[in-house]
Amino acid sequence: MKAEVLKNNIKIGLNIVEKVVGKNISLPILDNVLINTEDNFLLLTATDLETAIKYWVLAKNTKKGKIVVPVRFLANFVSLLLEEKISLEEKKQNLLLECKNYKTQIQGFNPEDFPIIPEVKDYEFLMIDNKSFCNGLAQIVDVASTSQARPEISGIYLLFSQNTLKIAATDSFRLAEKTISVENKNKKNYAIILPQKSVREIINTLGEKDGDLKICFSGNQTLFEFPIKEMNHPQVQIFSRLIEGEYPNYQEIIPKKFKTHIVAKKEEFLNHIKAASLFSGKINEIKFNVDPVKKNIEISAHNPDIGESKSSLPTKIEGEPIEISFNHKFLIDGILNIKSSELALDLNGEDGPCILKPIGDSSYIYVVMPIKST
Amino acid sequence: MENKDIWQSVLAQIQFHISKANFATWFQNTEVISKKDGIVVVSVPNAFSKEWLSNKYNKLILKGLHGIDDKIKEVEYIIRPQSSKSPNLKPSLTTEKINIEQLNFEEFKVDKETNLNPRYTFDNFVVGSFNELAHAAALAVSENPGFTYNPLFIYGGVGLGKTHLLQAVGNKIIESLKKKKVKYISSEKFVTGIVTAIRNHSIDAFKTSLSLIDVLIIDDVQFLAGKNKTQEEFFHAFNALYEKNKQIILSSDRPPNAIPELEERLRSRFEGGMIADISLPDYETRLVILKTKLQEKHSELPEEILDYITNNVKKNIRELEGALNRLLIYYKINNTPPTLEVAKKLLKSYIFSPFDIANYKKIIEVVAKFYNLEEKDLFEATRRKEIVGPRQVAMFLLRKELKYSFPAIARKFGGKDHTTAIYACRKVSQKFEENDKLTEEINLIKQRIYSG
Numbered sequence: 011m012k013a014e015v016l017k018n019n020i021k022i023g024l025n026i027v028e029k030v031v032g033k034n035i036s037l038p039i040l041d042n043v044l045i046n047t048e049d050n051f052l053l054l055t056a057t058d059l060e061t062a063i064k065y066w067v068l069a070k071n072t073k074k075g076k077i078v079v080p081v082r083f084l085a086n087f088v089s090l091l092l093e094e095k096i097s098l099e100e101k102k103q104n105l106l107l108e109c110k111n112y113k114t115q116i117q118g119f120n121p122e123d124f125p126i127i128p129e130v131k132d133y134e135f136l137m138i139d140n141k142s143f144c145n146g147l148a149q150i151v152d153v154a155s156t157s158q159a160r161p162e163i164s165g166i167y168l169l170f171s172q173n174t175l176k177i178a179a180t181d182s183f184r185l186a187e188k189t190i191s192v193e194n195k196n197k198k199n200y201a202i203i204l205p206q207k208s209v210r211e212i213i214n215t216l217g218e219k220d221g222d223l224k225i226c227f228s229g230n231q232t233l234f235e236f237p238i239k240e241m242n243h244p245q246v247q248i249f250s251r252l253i254e255g256e257y258p259n260y261q262e263i264i265p266k267k268f269k270t271h272i273v274a275k276k277e278e279f280l281n282h283i284k285a286a287s288l289f290s291g292k293i294n295e296i297k298f299n300v301d302p303v304k305k306n307i308e309i310s311a312h313n314p315d316i317g318e319s320k321s322s323l324p325t326k327i328e329g330e331p332i333e334i335s336f337n338h339k340f341l342i343d344g345i346l347n348i349k350s351s352e353l354a355l356d357l358n359g360e361d362g363p364c365i366l367k368p369i370g371d372s373s374y375i376y377v378v379m380p381i382k383s384t
Numbered sequence: 385m386e387n388k389d390i391w392q393s394v395l396a397q398i399q400f401h402i403s404k405a406n407f408a409t410w411f412q413n414t415e416v417i418s419k420k421d422g423i424v425v426v427s428v429p430n431a432f433s434k435e436w437l438s439n440k441y442n443k444l445i446l447k448g449l450h451g452i453d454d455k456i457k458e459v460e461y462i463i464r465p466q467s468s469k470s471p472n473l474k475p476s477l478t479t480e481k482i483n484i485e486q487l488n489f490e491e492f493k494v495d496k497e498t499n500l501n502p503r504y505t506f507d508n509f510v511v512g513s514f515n516e517l518a519h520a521a522a523l524a525v526s527e528n529p530g531f532t533y534n535p536l537f538i539y540g541g542v543g544l545g546k547t548h549l550l551q552a553v554g555n556k557i558i559e560s561l562k563k564k565k566v567k568y569i570s571s572e573k574f575v576t577g578i579v580t581a582i583r584n585h586s587i588d589a590f591k592t593s594l595s596l597i598d599v600l601i602i603d604d605v606q607f608l609a610g611k612n613k614t615q616e617e618f619f620h621a622f623n624a625l626y627e628k629n630k631q632i633i634l635s636s637d638r639p640p641n642a643i644p645e646l647e648e649r650l651r652s653r654f655e656g657g658m659i660a661d662i663s664l665p666d667y668e669t670r671l672v673i674l675k676t677k678l679q680e681k682h683s684e685l686p687e688e689i690l691d692y693i694t695n696n697v698k699k700n701i702r703e704l705e706g707a708l709n710r711l712l713i714y715y716k717i718n719n720t721p722p723t724l725e726v727a728k729k730l731l732k733s734y735i736f737s738p739f740d741i742a743n744y745k746k747i748i749e750v751v752a753k754f755y756n757l758e759e760k761d762l763f764e765a766t767r768r769k770e771i772v773g774p775r776q777v778a779m780f781l782l783r784k785e786l787k788y789s790f791p792a793i794a795r796k797f798g799g800k801d802h803t804t805a806i807y808a809c810r811k812v813s814q815k816f817e818e819n820d821k822l823t824e825e826i827n828l829i830k831q832r833i834y835s836g
Binding site for chain 2: 036037038057059060122125126127128180182183185229230231251254263291293314315337361363379380381382
């Protein structure tokens with residue numbers, strides 16, 4: 011293999027593919043990147059056997075071939091170079107990297123040992139606006155359960171129906187759902203559960219990019235492909251395995267009615283909760299005392315080791331008075347994903363599910379269970 | 385040679401040819417799932433393994449297979465993800481502990497297909513003399529569903545563990561006999577199901593769905609009383625399942641012969657299998673239950689407090705747990721275990737709750753309801769047999785439970801002579817000794833008076 015590339019291009023590529031590489035003790039080959047010549051590109055590939063990322067860098071290839079080298083090491087080294095043009099050459103599995111003032115040799119591995127990235131064949135695909143997709147995922151991703159006890163809720167659920175995409179996640183204490191519009195010409199619904207890690211990878215890699223993302227569905231894998239702006243060729247492909255299983259019918263959990271309806275200014279509400287949270291105990295409990303007559307919420311917390319705090323938040327309240335306790339972390343997580351200046355909090359008794367949602371935006375909904383009040 | 389053995393011997397050969405890391409990575413969770421016409425199908429856990437095995441190790445695998453059986457000419461690989469229900473993935477206790485107070489979406493715990501809540505198992509069911517028969521019967525049924533006792537009918541008062549036992553049977557059957565289809569359904573859901581099916585003209589579909597079940601568990605069948613169409617449908621479903629030796633498990637708050645407005649043919653069928661009752665737990669068992677619950681919640685309370693709870697909350701295991709929870713919450717907030725004094729104060733509402741104490745109104749209400757009469761019927765000046773009996777029982781209970789004086793009882797029943805009351809009480813207590821059916825009835829009535 012012999013090729014010439016621009017330093018910046020390969021640096022961006024390496025930074026993207028290195029993210030997928032974790033610490034893999036049993037199979038050290040996974041700490042590496044596979045660099046492959048392909049027409050006028052260098053193809054960088056890395057994988058953790060769950061997610062795989064391919065990134066194409068425009069290059070002048072003079073000799074075909076491939077090489078496997080440690081990805082973090084290479085990325086660190088390349089980022090230190092000042093020159094624009096780099097030449098790469100493979101010699102007996104080692105990488106010779108040269109530019110104007112540097113001459114280095116990096117020890118590589120046998121490319122035959124690198125995992126083969128499964129090809130996504132016979133796929134059906136649809137296009138979606140990348141930015142709104144990634145923003146939607148980012149609003150949901152943190153809610154998924156981190157425990158592997160129930161694999162299906164450790165992932166992010168995506169349901170592509172005729173005109174909408176619903177993204178949902180839950181850890182059985184709270185649930186978030188985002189709806190975005192999508193053009194699905196296939197007259198077919200697709201429901202997939204993506205591992206949380208893959209979703210993070212998608213957000214990190216593609217989050218800032220304008221344009222359309224191509225999503226390919228094929229059996230128990232899904233491929234996300236983003237093209238190079240200037241030409242009809244993929245820039246990056248993220249390949250993810252799917253979590254098997256049936257996602258719980260979460261729609262049943264979202265209450266349709268409520269007993270107490272609160273509308274509050276987001277920043278103000280958040281500040282009150284954050285203040286109270288400092289005084290909460292081990293289980294992060296903060297207590298709301300909602301008085302619809304006085305139009306006031308009293309937010310309190312106490313901890314025998316720290317002290318206690320009480321604050322009043324006058325706001326719009328309709329319905330029944332109620333005392334209810336929450337885990338402040340769960341509330342804050344939900345509020346931070348609300349983009350509007352005002353939010354609505356709908357309560358359903360002291361042990362029923364509550365809804366947080368933005369005012370004037372019906373695309374996001376966050377359901378949270380209270381703490382058994384004491 | 386079994387598929388499993390074939391694959392094992394192939395793996396045994398392959399391990400010499402590749403590195404340990406490679407072997408562990410690529411051959412984990414693989415197995416031979418079929419062998420036919422010289423083609424062996426190997427299942428692999430993911431697409432990576434499939435690519436790797438078919439591109440890199442295919443020759444090696446084929447050679448190994450060929451060595452065992454020279455008819456094998458081809459290997460195919462299919463992706464079959466591991467079932468999510470591997471046993472080592474049970475929710476760990478530590479996460480449970482943190483989240484005791486954090487409520488979660490209940491719906492998530494319940495298995496959609498069977499309606500069973502995995503929380504209920506035999507392991508956390510405390511057995512005492514009051515429920516050992518029911519427990520033994522349930523255990524026997526779960527080991528050999530359909531053949532031991534069919535149907536199994538469990539009855540007992542509120543909050544004594546009927547549902548726990550029923551669901552434990554279901555969970556055990558699912559765990560040990562994976563192929564069995566278990567369905568747990570409350571009779572209220574069952575009724576709604578039938579009503580909806582009738583309205584949508586899909587009663588046939590409803591019947592078919594029932595006939596596919598291997599173990600049908602219906603909770604609180606006493607609510608079928610008076611619902612004739614439902615009883616009819618249930619009768620047919622029951623017969624269909626019973627003929628095919630499918631297990632049926634039922635629970636109720638009273639024995640079949642005490643359920644009013646239950647069709648005779650259903651009653652006789654309920655009685656045809658095994659009937660087991662759960663009565664009130666004794667002191668020792670209540671203490672064991674408390675301690676088990678404490679262990680589940682990873683907390684401790686002083687013995688004297690446990691003793692106090694056990695001595696004072698007698699009638700209902702659910703309330704026992706409620707009382708315990710209240711003390712634990714106090715413990716958590718204040719970071720000190722409650723003293724006996726505090727415990728007494730906190731548990732006031734459990735111990736002296738107005739619902740717990742028998743009163744005149746309650747006794748009349750329960751007696752009338754039990755015998756399916758109107759309350760005013762009891763006070764009617766009549767000697768009709770169906771009224772006299774219940775009236776005497778009511779008088780007996782007023783005397784026994786509330787220590788009413790005979791003249792007071794007589795006055796309550798429309799100014800009768802106090803000798804009538806004396807006669808009634810004597811007669812019932814005499815019959816109480818002799819007649820098992822009456823004993824049973826009175827015990828059930830008492831249970832209901834106290835469990836409110």
